[in-house]
Amino acid sequence: MSNVPIVLKYIETRWHDKDTLVRLTESQYPLKIELNEDGLYEANTTIYPKVSDLNYSQLALNLGKDIENVTPYIIGPNNQKLPMKKIVDPVLEKIWWVETGEWNDEFKAWVTNTRRTAGNIEFQVGTQRLSLHIGFSEASKEDLEKYLTDFKSDMWELILDDNSYIQAEAKEGQVGGVDESTLRFINNILKCGKKLLQQPKSELREVQTLKPRKAVKPVPRTFMEISTRGNCKTLTSRDSESNYNVAENRYALYVLMATYRIVSQLVQVSKSKSERFNNSLLKLEERLASLKDYKEINRDLVVKDYKSSLKLVDLKSINQDLNKKVAEIRSGEFCNSQVGYLKLDKLTTNKDAIFCSVKFNINDQWHTIDSARSMVLDIDNVYGGLFSQYSECKISAYIEVNKYKNGEFVVLRPKVIESLEFLDTSDFIVNAKKKIELLKQQAIELKNNNWKKTLSQSELVEQNKERKSINNRQRFFLEEQGKVSSIRENLTPKVKLYRDLCRSFTKLGIKANSHFPNSMSFVKNPNYQGLHANFKALKEQVGLTDEDILMSLEEVDSIGLVNVPLLYERWCLLQLIKSLTQNFRFDAEPGWKRKLLRIIEEKGNAEPIIFENKHSHRCVSLFYEPTLTNGRTPDFVLDIKSLTKNGKTISKRFVIDAKFYSDEFMHRQGGISGVVEHLAFNKNYAENGNNSVFIVHPTKAAIDASGGPVSPQEWAKKSHLGELKLFDWDDRVLPHQFGAVSVNPIDSYLYADEFQRMLGLFLQYESGMTVVSDDVECVNFCVGCGSSHVRVKPKPHYDKNHKKEWYQCDECDLFVVYNHCFKCGHRLIKNGEYWTYHSTMPMSHINIKCPCCENPL
Incomplete structure (x- = not known):
């Protein structure tokens, strides 16, 4: 972005007459301009017709030194060239190019169309083409202010959070926050300030x-x-x-004003947190109320599974696909083939062969060659992927027969296969037909029962585990809400007292100055001394030991309603940090605050912010607008390093882009499918399939518009975590590799849960499997609360799956099951019903549908 020779901003102008510009105000941040795969510049913005405050805003171009003498123009219909108007900032003498528009004598303003027209605008600047994509939003001023308020509040909360695991710039052994000592410092500063006012130095x-x-x-x-x-x-x-305007009093007023700001923001943060805890409690109540002795079943997903299952037993289609693969592998090779039949059983221990038996006539009995005790079909070759366990097939092929141990053990090695087809007597076909019939009967019963399914005993047991975890979380949030309420009750009255005290100092003609005078007054006078000492201790307590951090936070407070897509992008950055530090208990590196504030102030920050959780042995490097090896600049990149239980380091990369699109604009981009595909492949954010690529967006109907949901869970109605195939182009080589998560503070108070579930997927999910156990390679932790204090739960004697592993969190009681797909062996992880990022089966919420093979039965 920094190499783009064009700056595109919103500006506001005030005119005396149509030739005399009185004032020009720039938006704080420019629009993000990127170079697309066609070598053209492109940018995105959104218009808000319902926000009357933006009536005087218009888009403007500022050109770099190399092209400052070029006259840009807009490409209109039929390639018509529409020259742009040159205006000069009367104060900064900065040159801007704007749409010409029409002069409105009544309002003393140039009226343009770009601020109220959705679509595309093409700018031509010398040899450079810039495409601006304009989306439409029905958001009101109040909606946009909600984003702004949340952003500012979250920014202060990250710095001043009283319950954060961030320990960076606070003194060693202290956590930035509010406790009894914090309240004491605030009271002492107020007391010293009042005494100083009675007899100030003059x-x-x-x-x-x-x-x-x-x-x-x-x-x-x-x-x-x-x-x-x-x-x-x-x-x-x-x-x-x-x-009274002496150095000592100027510094004293600065201390009082700075403390006033800190106290005001602590009150605001406590208010924000109290609302969040209350919303979490409401959601927990809703979750508890939804736990009944029956489950409402999604009819559409059941029908979809039924249709998919019919394809599993469509032998004609299966065999046609099978012989296409045979032809591709054989490549016309000549062979002296023989026709016979194979019955395949289970895999050998090394998984490179399948136990089998043969016959040469359809009516014969199955047997081994020469009555061998054991016979296997070698699948460690190019034909290996054609065969399935527990199947019967007719084969025309040249197969090499090898005998071992005096003929007791026989290995069949296919050299050339001419044709291969499964028989309807195959166990997997017979069993699938039985399950399909059962599925059909269950669907009929559900239809007659208004698609409500009575829970089985095992489902009720799982529900009780979920209930226990919810009750635990309720106690936790009630306790936290009590702490926050106590802080708010103590600090709220102080806001007015500090404000009045600052006004009293100002009336004496005193002007604030942060320079510490270091005079004898701060040695001899206990009030000046106490003011300075308690302020210093307060800053250490809340992690604001550096003046530049406090000043930068004040600059954040001055951000206005401009460039909301960029504001949404920055808001998402804060949510990622909050989720890592508060939900998953990561500690941020020393100096993280300066890095974050540099990003917010648009000063750039090429270095990542490093987060580490020493208990779960994971490290996250969070990059903002990094440059990938292919030159692309996504919004966020998370490089996650996890230490396995045997000391090996595993690295994964997740790329996230924030898209502040309306439903209509998302549709014009091809829906979430088109947006994710464009980012993953056209822009190659996936870096040739090595990275996972997700978008976060505020739209409400994106999943429905894309033909979803594909999962029965509540979260799947608005978000897609790659749990099953939703996009036509997704070949499922790596499940959960592509996704789109809806996060919107206006329409939902549970956006934090969406970030938590997505990051839980990133941090926990492992697609591989160990041979002996389904347990993950890396250190286990709880996705629900972030704790690493989890214990292995013994499985009941009747559970025959010896590879399955059970864990339970010691803190929130979340029950986690590590299992595998019975069909393809892919590892599955179930984090209760609410936090599970895999899809569950439509008619059985305790069973997971494999994200790899998507077996519907």
């Missing part, structure tokens, strides 16, 4: 005032008055008055 300053004749101390003006005015009662006299 210095006498000579002035001239009118006094009675007998009290006059003459100055030259006095004699002039006597000679010109004669015998008058009052004359100008030398006098003195107290001047």
Whole structure:
């Protein structure tokens, strides 16, 4: 973005007449301009017709030095060239190019169309083409202010959070936050300030005032008055008055004003957190109320599974696809083939062969060659992927027969296969037909019961586990809400007291100054000394030991309603940081605050912010607008390094782009499918399939518009975590590799849960499997609360799956099951019903549908 020679911003102008510009105001941030795969510049923005405050805003171009003499123009219909108007900032003398528009004499303004027209605008700047895509939003001013308020509040919360795991710039052994000592510092500063106001330090300053004749101390003006005015009662006299605007008082006022800001923001943060805890409690109540002895079943997903399952037993289609693969592998090779039949059983221990038996006539009995004790079909070759366990097939092929251990063990090695087809007597076909029939009967019963399914005993057991975890979380949030309420009750009255005290100091003519005078007053006077000492301790307590951080936070407070897509992008950055630190208990590196503030202030930050959780042995490097090896700049990149239980380091990369699109604009981009595909492949954010690519967006209907949902869980109605195939182009080589998550503070108070579930997927999910156990390679932790204090739960004697592993969180009681797909062996992880990012089966919420093979049965 920094190499683009064009700056595109919103500006507001005020005119005296159509030729005289009085004032020009720039938006704080420019629009993000990128180079697309066609070598053209492109940018995105959104218009808000319902926000009347933006009536005077318009788009403007500022050109770099290399092209500053070029006259840009807009490409209109039929390639018509529409020259742009040159205006000069009367203060900064900066040159801007704007749409010409029409002069409105009534409003004294140039009226343009771009601020209220959705679509595309093409700018031509010399040899450079810039495409601006304009989306439409029905958001009101109140909606946009909600984003702004949340952004500012979250920014302060990250710095001042009283319950954060961030320990960076606070003193060693302290966590930035509010406790009894914090309240004591705030009270002491207020007390010292009040005492200073009673007898502030001052210095006498000579002035001239009118006094009675007998009290006059003459100055030259006095004699002039006597000679010109004669015998008058009052004359100008030398006098003195107290001047309170001394260095000590200027610093004291700065301390009081800074403490006032800190206290005000702590109150705002506590208010925000109280609302969040209350919303979490409401959601937990809703979750508890939804736990009944029956489950509402999604009819559409059941029908979809039924249709998919019919394809599993469509032998004609299966065999046609099978022989296409045979032809591709064989490549016309000549062979002296023989026709026979194979019955395939289970895989060998090394998974490179399948136990089998043969016959040469359809009516014969199955047997081994020469009555061998054991016979296997070698699948460690190019034909290996054609065969399935527990199947019967007819084969025309040249197969090499190898005998071992005096003929007791026989290995069949296919050399050339001419044709291969499964028989309807195959176990996997027979069993699938039985399950399909059962699925059909269940669907009929559900339809008759208004698609409500009575829970089985095992489902009720799982539900009780979920209930226990919810009750635990309720106790936790109630306790946290009590702490926050206590802080708010203590601090709220202080806001007015500090404000009034600051005004009293200001009335004395004192002007604030952050420079510490280091005079004897701060040694001898206990009030000046106490003010300074308690302020220093307060800053250490809340992690604001550096003045530049406090000043930068004040600049954040000045951000106005401009460039909302960029504001949404920055808001998403804060949510990622909050989720890592608060939900998953990562500690941020020293200096993280400066890095974050540099990003917010648009000063750039090429270095990542590093987060580490020493208990779960994971490290996350969070990059903002990094440059990939292919030159592309996504919004966020998370490089996650996890230490396995045997000391090996595993690295994964996740790329996230924030798209502040409306439903209509998302549709014009091909829906979430088109947006994710464009980013993953056209822009190659996936870096040739090595990275996972997700978007976060605020739209409500994106999943429905894309033909979803594909999962029965509540979260799947608005978000897609790659749990099953939703996009036509997704070949499922790596499940959960592509996704689109809806996060919107206006329409939902649970956006934090969406970030938590997405990051939980990134941090926990492992697609591989160990041979002995389904347990993950890396250290286990809880997705629900971030704790690493989890314990292995013994499985009941009747559970025959010896590879399955059960865990339970010691803190929130979340029950986690590590299992595998019975069909393809892919690892599955179930984090209760609410936090599970895999899809569950439509008619059985306790069973997971494999994201790899998507077996519907």
